[in-house]
Amino acid sequence: xxxxxxxxSDLQDFYILSFRGVLNIFKRPFYLKDTIEQMDYAGAGxxxxxxxxxxxxxxxxxxxxxxxxSRLGMKVYTGxxxxxxxxRELGPVVAALVFTGRVGAxxxxxxxxxxxxxxxxxxxxxxxxxxxxxxxxxxxxxIIMLPALTIIGDAVSLFGGYYIAVFVSxxxxxxxWSSIREELIFENVFSGAxxxxxxxxxxxxxxxxxxxxxxxxxxxxxxxxTKAVVMSIIMIIVSDFVLTRILLYVLxxxx
Amino acid sequence: xxxxxxxxxxxxxxxxxxxxxxxxNSDERVAILGGSGEGKTTILKLIMGLIKPDSGKIIIDGExxxxxxxxxxxxxRMKFSLVFQEGALxxxxxxxxxxxxxxxEYTKMTEDEIDRKVRELLRTVGVEHAMEFxxxxxxxxxxxxxxxxxxxxxxxPMMFLYDEPTSGLDPVNAENICKLILxxxxxxxxxxxxxHKVVDALRVASRFMFLKxxxxxxxxxxxxxxHSDIPDIQVFLSELHYAGVKNV
Numbered sequence: 025x026x027x028x029x030x031x032x033s034d035l036q037d038f039y040i041l042s043f044r045g046v047l048n049i050f051k052r053p054f055y056l057k058d059t060i061e062q063m064d065y066a067g068a069g070x071x072x073x074x075x076x077x078x079x080x081x082x083x084x085x086x087x088x089x090x091x092x093x094s095r096l097g098m099k100v101y102t103g104x105x106x107x108x109x110x111x112r113e114l115g116p117v118v119a120a121l122v123f124t125g126r127v128g129a130x131x132x133x134x135x136x137x138x139x140x141x142x143x144x145x146x147x148x149x150x151x152x153x154x155x156x157x158x159x160x161x162x163x164x165x166x167i168i169m170l171p172a173l174t175i176i177g178d179a180v181s182l183f184g185g186y187y188i189a190v191f192v193s194x195x196x197x198x199x200x201w202s203s204i205r206e207e208l209i210f211e212n213v214f215s216g217a218x219x220x221x222x223x224x225x226x227x228x229x230x231x232x233x234x235x236x237x238x239x240x241x242x243x244x245x246x247x248x249x250t251k252a253v254v255m256s257i258i259m260i261i262v263s264d265f266v267l268t269r270i271l272l273y274v275l276x277x278x279x
Numbered sequence: 280x281x282x283x284x285x286x287x288x289x290x291x292x293x294x295x296x297x298x299x300x301x302x303x304n305s306d307e308r309v310a311i312l313g314g315s316g317e318g319k320t321t322i323l324k325l326i327m328g329l330i331k332p333d334s335g336k337i338i339i340d341g342e343x344x345x346x347x348x349x350x351x352x353x354x355x356r357m358k359f360s361l362v363f364q365e366g367a368l369x370x371x372x373x374x375x376x377x378x379x380x381x382x383x384e385y386t387k388m389t390e391d392e393i394d395r396k397v398r399e400l401l402r403t404v405g406v407e408h409a410m411e412f413x414x415x416x417x418x419x420x421x422x423x424x425x426x427x428x429x430x431x432x433x434x435x436p437m438m439f440l441y442d443e444p445t446s447g448l449d450p451v452n453a454e455n456i457c458k459l460i461l462x463x464x465x466x467x468x469x470x471x472x473x474x475h476k477v478v479d480a481l482r483v484a485s486r487f488m489f490l491k492x493x494x495x496x497x498x499x500x501x502x503x504x505x506h507s508d509i510p511d512i513q514v515f516l517s518e519l520h521y522a523g524v525k526n527v
Contacts (some may be wrong), residue, residue: 026422053384123467126330137370141367141370142363142365142367143366143367143368143370145324145329145363145367146361146363146367146369146385148329148349148356149327149329149356149359149361150356150380150384151353151357151384153349162333185435
């Protein structure tokens with residue numbers, strides 16, 4: 025019973041933090057400097073990791089599809105399938121997972137350490153709202169930087185797919201790019217572009233919440249960081265499914 | 280004036296404060312003694328409204344603060360200057376920015392004015408030379424000093440609250456911090472110091488409280504403390520013999 029009460033109380037606190045974190049965007053003071061610092065850490069800091077991961081994901085996907093499609097005599101569709109997979113599904117999810125591992129874990133451990141070192145209490149003593157000062161800049165930076173990183177990651181994945189299709193699978197580069205261009209329609213781009221905003225928001229809220237609820241010493245910090253990453257990954261996958269279902273319905277795709 | 284009226288507080292199922300009653304005037308120099316986990320720091324957090332009691336009332340200057348919201352508590356918190364154990368400096372900011380934190384947050388001072396004020400505060404606590412240092416470059420004693428300077432930056436507190444200000448410090452640094460604590464209360468401002476180091480408590484305080492299992496088992500002056508027959512207090516006082524303190 026106590027465990028259930030605790031869970032409900034945790035969920036309630038999480039929703040309040042998520043709501044206040046967004047509401048504070050429109051309230052003074054704006055903490056622009058903190059937001060820019062967070063954007064630099066989340067965006068510029070994750071840039072090369074996203075490049076490498078996306079490149080290899082695109083190459084692996086193209087390799088798998090070329091092998092399977094050539095067996096069926098449909099190798100010409102490699103570009104089309106790579107395009108749809110990357111733009112609609114893989115690009116946003118891969119970028120979000122990388123973002124969780126690097127930025128989300130960092131948020132949780134940094135805030136956790138601030139809690140344990142009484143820095144969060146110090147903010148409260150000085151009359152500064154910790155949600156406004158610490159959570160809101162992280163939410164804003166995640167909402168802005170994850171979509172940007174996803175777009176870059178998508179482009180690099182498509183390029184990786186192109187390299188394999190043309191130089192390994194001996195397909196026509198022109199055909200590959202024209203297939204990709206055909207898939208760059210509003211429905212595909214929209215369903216791929218909307219997801220990173222949701223993922224960014226979820227990652228920031230989950231990681232900030234678990235970081236700020238850190239208790240105990242080093243073990244508590246380890247637990248909260250692990251929890252932040254695990255919960256974020258689960259929520260990314262679950263919300264991806266839910267969003268895909270909704271978007272397919274809204275955009276008029278039949279399943 | 281701070282009044283605790285039948286205050287109880289628990290961390291989960293562990294009760295750390297049991298029916299605590301006391302009152303402290305804002306000009307008193309109080310030391311709260313007790314072992315680790317006896318609820319000493321919890322008392323400071325309760326006074327600042329950082330945690331809420333399970334039951335009982337905490338009255339600051341005639342106002343019950345137990346039901347106040349975070350915004351309402353801001354005014355109460357500005358009456359005190361709390362220095363956390365080990366300083367709690369913001370580790371992403373250098374010493375200057377740590378001290379300037381409240382000035383930037385609450386005042387419209389220019390960069391020059393902030394610089395002057397920060398220098399003045401750091402000079403008061405004796406660490407002006409460390410202005411550009413990052414917190415990880417500071418020694419334990421410097422940490423506490425910068426933290427004290429930071430707490431003085433934005434407003435004039437009515438009372439100082441020190442959480443284990445000398446723990447982990449060598450005797451020279453501990454004595455310097457004690458001197459600073461006395462220096463800052465020269466103009467009649469009181470303080471509450473939470474510590475388990477009876478030598479330091481006797482150096483600075485005139486009233487002593489002793490906590491055992493979340494209950495107040497002693498409240499009196501140094502004379503009464505030194506002649507107390509409470510076994511736990513006698514164990515604490517044995518530190519004086521090891522330290523070779525004859526006159527306190």
